[in-house]
Amino acid sequence: MADNIQTYYDHPQLKPAPFSWIVALYVYLAGLSGSSQMVATIADLFGGGRLRSLVRRGRYLSLVGTVIGPVLLIMDLHTPQRFYNMLRIFKATSPMSIGSYILSVFSVFSALTGGAQFIFDRAIRGPWRWIARIAQVPAAGAGGGMSVYTASLLASTSTPLWAASPGWMAVRFGSSSVASAGAALALGERWSGGRGYGRKLDALAVAALSVELYAAHLSQRDYQTKGVWGDREAAVWDSIDALGGYLPLALYTAGFFLGRRGRTLSEAASLATLVGGLAMRLAMQYAGQASASDPRTSLRFAQPENLPRAQS
Amino acid sequence: MKTAEGTVLLVQESRMKVQLDSGASQLFIISHKSPAEPQELQHLQKAQAKVRITYEEGDRGMYAVARRIMEI
Amino acid sequence: MQIHPRAREYPDSQFSRPIRDESELTAGVKIEPGKSYGFFTDTTRCIGCKACEVACKEWNALPADSVGLTGMSYDNTGGLSASTWRHVAFIEKIGHGGGRATEMAPYQSNWLMMSDVCKHCHNAPCLEACPTGALFKTEFDTVVVQQDVCNGCGYCVPACPFGVIDVNLDDGKAHKCTLCYDRLKGGFEPACAKSCPTDSIQFGELAELHRRAAERVQELHRLGVESAYLYGTPGAPGATGGLEYLNAFFLLTDAPEVYNLPRAPTRASNRVMPSLLSGLATMAGFAVAAVALFAGASRNGR
Ligand code: SF4
Ligand code: SF4
Numbered sequence: 001m002a003d004n005i006q007t008y009y010d011h012p013q014l015k016p017a018p019f020s021w022i023v024a025l026y027v028y029l030a031g032l033s034g035s036s037q038m039v040a041t042i043a044d045l046f047g048g049g050r051l052r053s054l055v056r057r058g059r060y061l062s063l064v065g066t067v068i069g070p071v072l073l074i075m076d077l078h079t080p081q082r083f084y085n086m087l088r089i090f091k092a093t094s095p096m097s098i099g100s101y102i103l104s105v106f107s108v109f110s111a112l113t114g115g116a117q118f119i120f121d122r123a124i125r126g127p128w129r130w131i132a133r134i135a136q137v138p139a140a141g142a143g144g145g146m147s148v149y150t151a152s153l154l155a156s157t158s159t160p161l162w163a164a165s166p167g168w169m170a171v172r173f174g175s176s177s178v179a180s181a182g183a184a185l186a187l188g189e190r191w192s193g194g195r196g197y198g199r200k201l202d203a204l205a206v207a208a209l210s211v212e213l214y215a216a217h218l219s220q221r222d223y224q225t226k227g228v229w230g231d232r233e234a235a236v237w238d239s240i241d242a243l244g245g246y247l248p249l250a251l252y253t254a255g256f257f258l259g260r261r262g263r264t265l266s267e268a269a270s271l272a273t274l275v276g277g278l279a280m281r282l283a284m285q286y287a288g289q290a291s292a293s294d295p296r297t298s299l300r301f302a303q304p305e306n307l308p309r310a311q312s
Numbered sequence: 313m314k315t316a317e318g319t320v321l322l323v324q325e326s327r328m329k330v331q332l333d334s335g336a337s338q339l340f341i342i343s344h345k346s347p348a349e350p351q352e353l354q355h356l357q358k359a360q361a362k363v364r365i366t367y368e369e370g371d372r373g374m375y376a377v378a379r380r381i382m383e384i
Numbered sequence: 385m386q387i388h389p390r391a392r393e394y395p396d397s398q399f400s401r402p403i404r405d406e407s408e409l410t411a412g413v414k415i416e417p418g419k420s421y422g423f424f425t426d427t428t429r430c431i432g433c434k435a436c437e438v439a440c441k442e443w444n445a446l447p448a449d450s451v452g453l454t455g456m457s458y459d460n461t462g463g464l465s466a467s468t469w470r471h472v473a474f475i476e477k478i479g480h481g482g483g484r485a486t487e488m489a490p491y492q493s494n495w496l497m498m499s500d501v502c503k504h505c506h507n508a509p510c511l512e513a514c515p516t517g518a519l520f521k522t523e524f525d526t527v528v529v530q531q532d533v534c535n536g537c538g539y540c541v542p543a544c545p546f547g548v549i550d551v552n553l554d555d556g557k558a559h560k561c562t563l564c565y566d567r568l569k570g571g572f573e574p575a576c577a578k579s580c581p582t583d584s585i586q587f588g589e590l591a592e593l594h595r596r597a598a599e600r601v602q603e604l605h606r607l608g609v610e611s612a613y614l615y616g617t618p619g620a621p622g623a624t625g626g627l628e629y630l631n632a633f634f635l636l637t638d639a640p641e642v643y644n645l646p647r648a649p650t651r652a653s654n655r656v657m658p659s660l661l662s663g664l665a666t667m668a669g670f671a672v673a674a675v676a677l678f679a680g681a682s683r684n685g686r
Contacts, residue, residue: 008473008644009456011463017542018551038667042674051678078536078556079344085516085535093512093653095660096539100515144671148663155659156652157542158509166655170663178670200677207673211666292542295644302545302646307625308654324445325531326555339447344536344556351532370554373467375447377554 007295014158014298016289019076024285026072027150028278030103031177032184033065034146037110039181039204041140044133054197056117057188059132061181062139063114065146066107073103095153102145109139147177154288160301161233161291162284165222171215172280176244179208180277183248183270190267199256202266205273206252213245227300228291240283244276313379317364323357326350328378330365340365340378348381356383388412407573413588415568417523422631423563423577424593425499426600427643428612429584432497436470436576436585437461443564443575444469463644464500466550469561470576471500473643491609491637498643499576499585502527502548502561503616504631509652510560513543518558525590525631526563534558545627545649563632590631597635604635611637615645625650 007013017023040058043051074083087104091097112135120128151173155166162169182205189198220237223229251269255262291297318332326342342350356363366380388409408414415421440446446467454460457474464471478494488494505511508527511519518534521527529540529549536556540549549560564574572578577587586593597614604612616622616633621640623629627649640647 006639006641008475008642009454009459011456011644012547013644013646014547015541015544015550018538018553035667035670038671039674042671043678046675047678076537078538078551078553079534081344082516082533082535085518085533086537088533089515089517091512091515091517093656094515094539095656096513096537097515098656098660144664144667147667149660151663152656152659153539155655156513157539158545158649158652159542162542163650163652163655166659167662170659171666174663174666174670178667204670204674204677208670292547298547299641299644299646302648302650304624304648307648307650322445324443325559326552326557327445327447329445339445341447341552341555343554349532350555350557370447372552372554373447373449374451375554 005296005299007299010295012293012298013295014160014292016292017157017159017285018078019285019289021282021285022072022076024281025278026069026076027153027173027285028180028281029065029072030069030146030150031148031173031277031281032180032274033062033069033110034106034143035177035181036185037062037106037113037136037143038140038147039178039185039201041136041143044136051197053192053194054185054189054201056121057192058181058185059110059114059117059136061184061188062110062143066110066114069103070107093156095149095156099145099149099153102142102149106139106142106146109135109142113139144174148174154284158298159288159292160226160228160297161223161288164226164228164301164306165219168215168219168222169284172212172219175208175212175215176277176280179205179212179248179273182208183273187267187270187274190263198266202252202256202269205270206249209245209249209252209273213241213249216241216245226306227303228297230297232290233287236283236287240276240280244273244280248272248276313366313368315364315366317362317384320353320356320359320361320363323350323353326353327375328353328356328381330363339375340367341370341375342381343368343377343379346379346381348378353381356381402570402572405571407571407587410578411573411587413573413592415524415571420525420590420631421563421568421588422504422526422590422593422633423501423574424586424588424597424633424635425501426584426586426597426635427496427498428491428600428604428609428635428637429582430472430497430499431582431584432458432472432474432495433581434461434472435579435581436499437468437472439575439579440470440561441468443567444562464502464548464550464560466552466559469501469559473498473500475638475642477638490607491604496638496642498634498636499580500643500645501576501632502563503546503622503633504561504563506628506631507626507651507653509543509545509627510540510549510558512651512653513539515539522563522565522568524563524565524568526565526568527560528562528565529558529560531557543652545625545646545652561632593633597633600635604637609637613637615640621647622649624648626654627651 116132151170186201255265616630
C-alpha cells in the first residue's frame with residue numbers, strides 16, 4: 001500500500017457529491033417506510049389475521065416515504081422544476097435512475113394500499129380490504145428495493161468511502177431499515193396500548209441490528225485494506241456503532257429480562273434504533289463527502305491493488 | 313436586485329455576455345429560478361438583441377446571476 | 385511542419401467569413417461525424433502559458449472562479465470546475481527533497497506543467513450515472529451535457545473518477561468541457577488545442593493521436609527521458625477498472641498522483657449490481673425471518 005502518496009499541493013482530486021442533509025434524510029425515510037411496508041405485508045399474509053393493528057400501522061408508516069420521499073428528492077435537485085426528466089429514460093448503470101422507478105412503483109402501490117386501508121378503517125363498504133391486500137404485494141417488493149437501492153446509489157460513485165465496500169454497505173442499509181421499521185412499529189404497538197406483538201417486533205429489530213453491526217465490522221475491514229480509514233473515520237464509526245447498535249441491543253436485552261417492567265427500556269431501545277439509523281445515514285453521507293475532498297484518501301484508494309481482480 | 317440594459321454579444325449554455333450601455337461588458341449566468349430557459353437565449357444572440365436584465369451579484373465566481381431578461 | 389495545400393487558398397490575413405473545414409488547416413484533420421476524436425496532451429511540451437485556459441474561457445463565455453492567489457506555485461486556478469474546463473497544473477520540482485539541484489534532466493525538469501481537461505472517457509462514469517440522459521455521447525465520440533435536459537441532480541459529480549464535472553449552484557446545471565462540440569460541428573479545432581503555441585495539446589482522430597503519442601514516447605526515451613509514459617491509452621494507468629481508454633489522454637513524466645491524477649480509477653457502474661444484489665438478498669433474508677416470526681405468532685394463538 002502506497003502510504004507516502006504525493007498530492008498536488010493537497011488540492012482535492014475528486015469533487016464531493018453536491019448533496020445536502022436532505023439526501024441522508026431521504027435515504028433514512030426510504031428505508032424506514034420501505035421496510036415497514038414489507039413487514040406489514042408479511043404480517044398480513046402470514047399472521048393469520050391476528051396482526052391487523054400492526055398491518056394497519058405499517059401501511060400508514062410506509063406512506064411517510066410515499067409522501068415525503070419524492071418531495072425531499074425534488075428539493076435536492078438544483079433545477080427542481082425539471083424533476084420529471086428523471087422518468088425520461090431508464091438506465092441500468094445508474095442507481096439514481098433505477099431508484100426513481102423503484103420510488104415510483106413504491107409510491108403508487110403503497111399509496112393505494114394505505115388509501116384503501118384508510119377507507120376500510122372508516123367502515124365504508126367496498127372491496128377496500130382486498131385492494132389493499134393485492135396492492136401491498138408490489139408495494140412490499142418495491143419497499144425492499146427502497147431499503148437498499150440507496151446504498152447502491154452511494155456505492156456506484158468514485159467517492160472513496162462509498163465505493164470501498166459496496167456489498168456490505170447495502171447489507172448495512174437494508175438491516176438498518178428493517179431495524180428501524182421494527183422499532184417504529186413496536187413503539188406504535190406499545191404507545192397505542194396494544195399488548196400483543198411488541199416482543200416479536202423487538203426480536204426482528206434485534207436480529208437486524210446484529211446483522212447491521214456485523215456488516216459494519218466487515219465493511220470497516222474493507223475500508224482498512226483499501227486505505228480509506230483514518231483516526232477520524234474510526235472515531236465516527238465507533239460512535240455510530242455504539243449509538244445505533246450496541247446501545248439499543250443492550251436496552252433490548254435488559255428490557256427482555258425485566259419482562260413487563262422492562263417496557264420503558266424496550267421503548268428506549270426502539271428510540272435509540274430509530275435515532276441510530278438516521279445518524280448512520282448522515283455519517284455515511286458526510287464522511288463520504290469528506291473522503292472525496294481529501295486527496296490523500298482518494299489517490300490512495302485509486303491504486304492498482306484496489307482494482308476488481310478481473311479488471312486490473 | 314439590480315437592473316441593467318445592454319446588447320447581447322454571446323450566448324453559451326446558460327451564460328450570456330452583454331455589452332452594457334455603460335460601456336462595460338458583463339457576464340451573466342441565468343439563474344435556475346429564472347423563467348427563461350437557456351435554450352431560449354439563442355435568438356437573442358442571433359439578433360444581437362437589446363435587453364433589460366434584473367440580476368444579483370454572484371458570490372461564487374466572477375459573474376452576475378440574471379433573474380429576469382426582457383427584450384427591449 | 386508542412387503547409388496544408390488548402391492553406392494557399394487563404395493568403396489573406398483577415399477573413400470575412402469562417403474557413404470551411406478550418407481544422408484541416410490548423411490541426412491537419414477533417415472533422416466528420418461518426419469518427420472518434422480526442423486530445424493528446426503532451427506535458428513535456430507544455431510551457432505553462434495558460435493560453436488554453438484563456439481560449440476556453442473566451443470561447444465558452446466562462447467566468448473566472450476567483451481573482452485571488454492560491455499561494456501555491458504559479459497555479460492560481462486550482463483545478464477544474466463547472467466554469468474552468470482547462471486547468472494548467474504547475475509542479476515545482478527543483479529543490480525537491482531538500483537539496484539544491486546541481487544538474488537537470490532534459491524537458492521540463494524543474495517545473496512540470498500539465499493542461500488538465502475532462503478525459504472524455506470511453507465508458508464515461510458521469511454519463512452512466514446520469515439519470516436524465518442529459519449526458520450523452522456525441523457523434524464525435526465525446527461526452528457532453530445537454531443543458532436543456534440536465535436537472536441538476538448532481539449525481540454525475542461523485543461519479544467522475546477524475547473530479548472533473550461539477551454543478552453550478554446558480555444556474556443549477558452540470559457543466560464540463562464539451563470538447564468544443566459547437567466548434568466541431570462547424571469544422572473548427574477546439575479552442576484550447578488551436579491556441580496552444582507549442583502543440584502540447586493536440587486535437588485529432590483518436591487512432592492517429594495514439595500513433596503519434598507512442599512515437600513521442602519512444603522519441604523521448606531515445607533522448608534520455610526514460611520516465612515518459614502515456615496515461616489514459618488502452619492498458620495504461622488511468623484507463624483501468626473498466627474505463628478502457630480516455631479520449632483525452634496524456635503523456636506524463638512523473639507519477640500520476642503528482643499531477644493530481646488517479647493511478648487506477650474505476651468505472652463506478654461496476655458496483656451497481658454487487659451492491660444492489662447484496663442489498664436485495666439481505667432483504668429477502670429478513671423477509672423469510674419475518675415470515676417465520678409472524679407465522680409463529682398465529683400458531684401460538686398470541
Ligand atoms: S473525466 Fe469525468 S466528466 Fe469527463 S467524461 Fe470522464 S467521467 Fe465524465
Ligand atoms: S446533474 Fe445533470 S448531467 Fe449530472 S447526472 Fe444529474 S441530470 Fe445528469
